[in-house]
Amino acid sequence: MRSINETVDIVIAGGGTAGHIASIQAARAGVSTSVIEAGTMLGGTMTAGGVYMPNHFFSTKGPVVQGIPWELYTKTKEMEGLDIPDYRQRRPVESPGYYSYINIPIYAAVAEEEALQAGVILHYHEFIADIKAVGNYWEITSFGRGIRRITKAKEIIDCTGDADVVRLLELDVLKSKVSQPGALQYKIEGIEYEQVWKEEVQTIYEEAMNNGTLEKGDFAYANMEPFKYYLDHGGHNATHIYEANTYDADGQTRANIEGRARMLRMYNFVRKSIPGGERAVLKMMAPYALARETFHALGEYVIEKDDFFKATDFDDKVCNAFNYVDMHSQEIGCEVEYLESADLLPKVPFSALIPKGSRRITVAGRNVSANRVAFAGIRAQCTCMAMGQAMGAAAALAVQRGVASREISSRDIVALTVEHGAVPV
Ligand SMILES: Cc1cc2nc3c(=O)[nH]c(=O)nc-3n(C[C@H](O)[C@H](O)[C@H](O)COP(=O)(O)OP(=O)(O)OC[C@H]3O[C@@H](n4cnc5c(N)ncnc54)[C@H](O)[C@@H]3O)c2cc1C
Structure with missing residues (x-):
C-alpha cells in the first residue's frame, strides 16, 4: 500500500450533490481544494444514485437556486441541444416544483470538467476513515485501493450525506428512530x-x-x-x-x-x-441503493418544522430551501405537504450547517441540522447544491482571512455566492 501525503486548504468529504458544487465554488474563489469521494464520479445521489431530478431551481414566483448548480444544469442541456424549460409554463398544476431532469452521463462529465478546470483535485474510489485536529489543521486519513492518503487541510466540509466526518469526530448527530425508507433506482x-x-x-x-x-x-x-x-x-x-x-x-x-x-x-x-x-x-x-435519511449533524441551530412552513427569515440565512415536504413511510407510503402560500420561501441558516461546538468544519446537503419534518423538505437536490455552494464560499473566505469558517458572516458568504451567480437571499 502506498502512503501519500497531501496538503490543501479545503477538503470536501464526498463529491455528491452538495460536495461537487462546494468544491467548484471553493476552488473558483482561489483556494486549493480536494474532493475525497468514495464513488466513481461527481454528483452522488443525482448521478451515480440515479435520481436525476434537481426539481427546484425555480419556485412558482421566480428563481430560487441559480449559481453553479444552474450553470452546470444549463451546460448539460446545451450539450444535449435541448431548450431550457420555461418554469412558468412547465409547472404541473398540482405541484409547485419546477421539474427539471439531467442526463446523468453528460452531467457527471460536465461537472468533472468544470471541477478540474477550477483546479479541484479529485480523488475517486477513496473513503475518509479517520480525522484528527493537529494544531490549526485537520489530518484526514483516507483509503483507496492500494493507497493510504494523509491530507492536511485547514477546513473540511462534510458532504457525505450520512455525517461520516461529524461522526468520526464524535460530534453530536441527529437520527430519527424510524428513518424514511430508501430506494434502488x-x-x-x-x-x-x-x-x-x-x-x-x-x-x-x-x-x-x-x-x-x-x-x-x-x-x-x-x-x-x-x-x-x-x-x-x-x-x-x-x-x-x-x-x-x-x-x-x-x-x-x-x-x-x-x-x-x-x-x-x-x-x-x-x-x-x-x-x-x-x-x-x-x-x-443504479449501482447502489440510496437512503433518504440516516445520520445528520446536530448543528448550532436545528431547523424546525415551523421554520420551514412559515419560512423563517433567519438573520444568518445563506440560501433558499424551496420545496414541499414529501414524507415516505412504511405505514402510509408517501405523503406530501405544500407550503401554504407561493410567497413563502424557506431559508437555510448558517448555524444549521455548523456542527454544534465545532470549528473549521461545516456540513452541507443531507447532513443539515433539521428536525424530521423540516429535513424532509430541505433535503431536495437544488437546496443541497445551494448549501454546498454556500459552504464552499464560507470555507474559502475562512482560509483567505486566516480564521475559522464559523467566524465568517452569512452576509459575506452570500455576497461571494452571488458573485458566482447565486440568487441573493
Ligand atoms: C429515492 C430518492 C428520491 C429522491 N427524489 C428527489 C427528487 O425527485 N428531487 C429532489 O430534489 N431530491 C430528491 N431526493 C433527495 C436528494 O436526492 C438527496 O437528499 C440529495 O441528493 C442528497 O445530497 P447529498 O450531497 O447530501 O448526498 P449525496 O448526493 O448522496 O452525496 C454524498 C456523497 O458522499 C460520498 N461519501 C459518503 N461517505 C463517504 C466517505 N466516508 N468518504 C468519501 N466519500 C463519501 C458518497 O459516495 C456520495 O457521493 C431523493 C432522494 C432519494 C433517496
Missing part, C-alpha cells in the same frame, strides 16, 4: 402501452399484493397513485427499502440486496402478469 422499458388498461392492471396489482406475489414497498406510491403510474414511469423512483441504513458497508450491502430482490420480483410480475408487459426489459439499475 431502476427502469423497466418495452411495455406495450396500447395493451395496458388502467382498471385491469390495478385489479391485477391488487391481487398480486393479496396473494404475496408482490410485497409492500415494491410500489411505494400505492397510497397516492394507481399501479398504472408505476408502469408509466417504468418503476423509476417507485420502490421503498425499509430501514435502508446505508451509513456503513453492512447496511449498504443489505439495502442493495433488498433493492435488487424487489426489482426482480416486480420485473417478473410485469412480464408474467401485466398485459403488454411480456416484452418488458430491465433497462437501467
Whole structure:
C-alpha cells in the first residue's frame, strides 16, 4: 500500500450533490481544494444514485437556486441541444416544483470538467476513515485501493450525506428512530402501452399484493397513485427499502440486496402478469441503493418544522430551501405537504450547517441540522447544491482571512455566492 501525503486548504468529504458544487465554488474563489469521494464520479445521489431530478431551481414566483448548480444544469442541456424549460409554463398544476431532469452521463462529465478546470483535485474510489485536529489543521486519513492518503487541510466540509466526518469526530448527530425508507433506482422499458388498461392492471396489482406475489414497498406510491403510474414511469423512483441504513458497508450491502430482490420480483410480475408487459426489459439499475435519511449533524441551530412552513427569515440565512415536504413511510407510503402560500420561501441558516461546538468544519446537503419534518423538505437536490455552494464560499473566505469558517458572516458568504451567480437571499 502506498502512503501519500497531501496538503490543501479545503477538503470536501464526498463529491455528491452538495460536495461537487462546494468544491467548484471553493476552488473558483482561489483556494486549493480536494474532493475525497468514495464513488466513481461527481454528483452522488443525482448521478451515480440515479435520481436525476434537481426539481427546484425555480419556485412558482421566480428563481430560487441559480449559481453553479444552474450553470452546470444549463451546460448539460446545451450539450444535449435541448431548450431550457420555461418554469412558468412547465409547472404541473398540482405541484409547485419546477421539474427539471439531467442526463446523468453528460452531467457527471460536465461537472468533472468544470471541477478540474477550477483546479479541484479529485480523488475517486477513496473513503475518509479517520480525522484528527493537529494544531490549526485537520489530518484526514483516507483509503483507496492500494493507497493510504494523509491530507492536511485547514477546513473540511462534510458532504457525505450520512455525517461520516461529524461522526468520526464524535460530534453530536441527529437520527430519527424510524428513518424514511430508501430506494434502488431502476427502469423497466418495452411495455406495450396500447395493451395496458388502467382498471385491469390495478385489479391485477391488487391481487398480486393479496396473494404475496408482490410485497409492500415494491410500489411505494400505492397510497397516492394507481399501479398504472408505476408502469408509466417504468418503476423509476417507485420502490421503498425499509430501514435502508446505508451509513456503513453492512447496511449498504443489505439495502442493495433488498433493492435488487424487489426489482426482480416486480420485473417478473410485469412480464408474467401485466398485459403488454411480456416484452418488458430491465433497462437501467443504479449501482447502489440510496437512503433518504440516516445520520445528520446536530448543528448550532436545528431547523424546525415551523421554520420551514412559515419560512423563517433567519438573520444568518445563506440560501433558499424551496420545496414541499414529501414524507415516505412504511405505514402510509408517501405523503406530501405544500407550503401554504407561493410567497413563502424557506431559508437555510448558517448555524444549521455548523456542527454544534465545532470549528473549521461545516456540513452541507443531507447532513443539515433539521428536525424530521423540516429535513424532509430541505433535503431536495437544488437546496443541497445551494448549501454546498454556500459552504464552499464560507470555507474559502475562512482560509483567505486566516480564521475559522464559523467566524465568517452569512452576509459575506452570500455576497461571494452571488458573485458566482447565486440568487441573493
Ligand atoms: C429515492 C430518492 C428520491 C429522491 N427524489 C428527489 C427528487 O425527485 N428531487 C429532489 O430534489 N431530491 C430528491 N431526493 C433527495 C436528494 O436526492 C438527496 O437528499 C440529495 O441528493 C442528497 O445530497 P447529498 O450531497 O447530501 O448526498 P449525496 O448526493 O448522496 O452525496 C454524498 C456523497 O458522499 C460520498 N461519501 C459518503 N461517505 C463517504 C466517505 N466516508 N468518504 C468519501 N466519500 C463519501 C458518497 O459516495 C456520495 O457521493 C431523493 C432522494 C432519494 C433517496
